[in-house]
Amino acid sequence: MASQERPIFITLGNRKGGVGKTSSVINIASYLATLGKKILVIDTDPQANCSSILLKDFNDTNGRSLVTALEGVPGENPLSAVVCDTYHPQISIIPNTSSCMLWERKVAQEADAVMGISRLVKQDKALNAYDFVFFDTPPNLGVMMNNALMASDFVIIPIPPSDQFSLDGLAAYLNLIGSIRKHNDRLKLLAVLITKYAPEWGNSAQNLSQIKEYFSAKGISIFQTHIHNCAEIDMAHVARKPIFESAPDSVCAHEYADLCQEILKIFNIIYGKKFI
Numbered sequence: 412m413a414s415q416e417r418p419i420f421i422t423l424g425n426r427k428g429g430v431g432k433t434s435s436v437i438n439i440a441s442y443l444a445t446l447g448k449k450i451l452v453i454d455t456d457p458q459a460n461c462s463s464i465l466l467k468d469f470n471d472t473n474g475r476s477l478v479t480a481l482e483g484v485p486g487e488n489p490l491s492a493v494v495c496d497t498y499h500p501q502i503s504i505i506p507n508t509s510s511c512m513l514w515e516r517k518v519a520q521e522a523d524a525v526m527g528i529s530r531l532v533k534q535d536k537a538l539n540a541y542d543f544v545f546f547d548t549p550p551n552l553g554v555m556m557n558n559a560l561m562a563s564d565f566v567i568i569p570i571p572p573s574d575q576f577s578l579d580g581l582a583a584y585l586n587l588i589g590s591i592r593k594h595n596d597r598l599k600l601l602a603v604l605i606t607k608y609a610p611e612w613g614n615s616a617q618n619l620s621q622i623k624e625y626f627s628a629k630g631i632s633i634f635q636t637h638i639h640n641c642a643e644i645d646m647a648h649v650a651r652k653p654i655f656e657s658a659p660d661s662v663c664a665h666e667y668a669d670l671c672q673e674i675l676k677i678f679n680i681i682y683g684k685k686f687i
């Protein structure tokens with residue numbers, strides 16, 4: 412992909428926490444980086460889990476964060492000025508901090524509260540150096556989730572079939588995507604990603620067939636690659652590493668690699684050019 416072109420902006424979102432949004436951003440970004448893609452991760456979750464794993468030095472951001480850019484005088488603090496290094500030279504991150512919650516509260520009533528990131532993206536030609544920009548998102552439908560979707564081309568919804576609550580919140584999340592599309596007509600639901608799949612547990616397999624029915628009735632795809640429940644994912648977070656570094660031979664490492672290949676093949680078709 413030529414560096415002057417616009418990156419592809421992808422949100423990993425679900426109103427529920429614990430579904431694998433952050434794990435998926437970390438591992439998708441990491442695999443694409445090994446293929447030579449240039450990746451920017453924007454952490455829109457004030458819990459900053461993604462920042463804590465990916466940042467090269469969590470204590471040395473020099474005040475650079477998403478909020479610094481959002482609060483800055485227009486033109487003064489572009490997104491590209493708050494980019495930080497990660498463990499991998501091909502991946503950069505705009506970290507988040509807990510102060511983002513104060514910013515969200517402050518702007519919540521403003522008419523353009525959801526436009527902050529998309530406005531910064533439009534003004535910032537330096538972002539064109541990236542092939543992909545991934546938004547990790549908080550577990551709610553608040554200001555930050557709206558900002559990420561307003562700036563995105565695609566959304567991927569991670570769903571663990573064993574988690575009934577993540578299924579219960581789906582309709583509200585799909586409604587939000589529908590309402591954002593009225594303002595951002597580029598936004599498409601790329602596909603649902605099955606995460607933490609443990610067919611041997613409880614009603615996981617039964618829920619999966621319900622999920623398949625639910626989405627096929629809506630014409631929404633599910634990625635062929637499912638990410639199984641895999642202890643190595645937790646262990647990778649403890650080691651503050653992507654799965655490809657901490658357990659490269661694990662089932663999940665292979666599945667995240669397959670998922671990335673699947674995503675790139677979909678983009679080959681959508682964009683009519685070779686991503687892989």
Ligand SMILES: Nc1ncnc2c1ncn2[C@@H]1O[C@H](COP(=O)(O)OP(=O)(O)O)[C@@H](O)[C@H]1O
Nearest residue numbers: 428429430431432433434607639640641644645
């Ligand atoms: N495929 C998986 N197998 C096992 N545990 C997982 C898997 N994906 C995520 N987890 C664990 O589930 C928890 C929530 O994952 P996380 O990625 O933080 O979700 P979210 O960002 O949606 O809150 C974490 O403890 C993480 O290690």
Ligand SMILES: [Mg+2]
Nearest residue numbers: 432433456460
């Ligand atoms: Mg998370």
